[in-house]
Amino acid sequence: MTVNEKVFKFKVEVILKKGVLDPQGEAIKQSININNLGNILDVKQGKLFELTASSKNREHAVEELEKICSDLLTNSVIEEFKYYEVSE
């Protein structure tokens, strides 16, 4: 990190695309319903990432983040992502 750089924090949510079978979500749904915890029609299990970036500005940090999301954190055949900035 250089003197001109700032810290930006992001959360990235990755979830399976519609139409991709999610056996883990299905097992969780069954457990909820069997245990009478609620009447749940569908569960999708995803992933949450917290990334702390050092960058010259927000625009550059977001540009890098989008590349990280599409190149590594997700496989576009089966997953989609969204991200948001967090203060802490």
Added chain:
Amino acid sequence: MFPEFDVKMIWHKETTLPKVDLVVLPGGFSYGDYLRCGAIAAKSPIMKAVKNFYEIGGFIIGICNGFQILTETKILPGALIPNTNQKFICKDQDLVVENNKTFFTSNFEHNRTISIPIAHHDGQYFLNDSEIEELEQNEGIVFKYRDNPNGSIKDIAGVCSKNKRVIGMMPHPERAVDKDLGSVSGLTMFESLITNFLKK
């Protein structure tokens, strides 16, 4: 049984391949299979060279984790996700030879049923509808499961690239090369390769 071949092990941190006829990405686990199976291995330094090798028409086979790595690098289409029953499945599995017009499968009869072991947790092949159609049109489906064990779309067990020079499969042909192992179906794949390389 086989003429003499040189085999070279290539470390994942290497950046170049020696002069080879065939690259084999074996099964196992890579980088703990964190994130997604094969995802981090697909970014390892050697994979740039493997991708290059594919682009110049090199022959590649990816078995199990190797198949997952080939889909993560987009050398092969699709993705491999957890088995529908959420279990690690390890057993002999009947497959049907769908395409015997590849370097890897030419010694098989078309539509023949063979037995090759599977050993995976994330073997469910997925591809969206339009891409499945394209794969079928390109004769990209090489093996199908009989009695689909893992929920793979269209019972797909193995696929090949458009140029038919790269194949990826979840079953382990290298574990079916001796009668004492229960099957010699896998041996036919390696014999096909040798026959075709010697003809080249």
